Amino acid sequence: MIGPNPLSKEVLGAFRSITEVTEIALNIELLLDPVEPPPHIILCTVPEPIESVFEISQYLSSQYMGIPLLLMADKNTNLNRKLLLKNGFSDVYCFPTDQGILKVSSTYCRND
Numbered sequence: 705m706i707g708p709n710p711l712s713k714e715v716l717g718a719f720r721s722i723t724e725v726t727e728i729a730l731n732i733e734l735l736l737d738p739v740e741p742p743p744h745i746i747l748c749t750v751p752e753p754i755e756s757v758f759e760i761s762q763y764l765s766s767q768y769m770g771i772p773l774l775l776m777a778d779k780n781t782n783l784n785r786k787l788l789l790k791n792g793f794s795d796v797y798c799f800p801t802d803q804g805i806l807k808v809s810s811t812y813c814r815n816d
Contacts, residue, residue, distance in 0.1 A: 735764065747776060748793075761788065773793050774797060775795070776799060783796065
């Protein structure tokens with residue numbers, strides 16, 4: 705989990721019940737050191753300033769090729785989903801609307 709915040713805590717709980725969760729501050733310098741072993745999935749919250757979301761997504765998608773990179777955003781965040789997907793995110797979830805989808809996803813991960 706990159707950039708944990710109150711928005712993401714409930715979703716993290718669903719994933720913690722099935723796997724180890726590592727929380728990393730949303731700081732590009734901290735992200736330069738690769739996580740070993742590589743994660744199975746990367747959950748990311750929206751950084752401040754919001755413009756750095758593209759830099760972070762491009763870096764993470766190249767550093768962890770083939771690993772799903774998911775962005776969790778507050779429904780009031782003004783983001784261009786197509787541009788986010790083009791810049792490396794696998795999918796974008798708006799909270800609280802999509803919160804249930806990620807919880808269900810954690811159930812499918814459990815069965816893999």
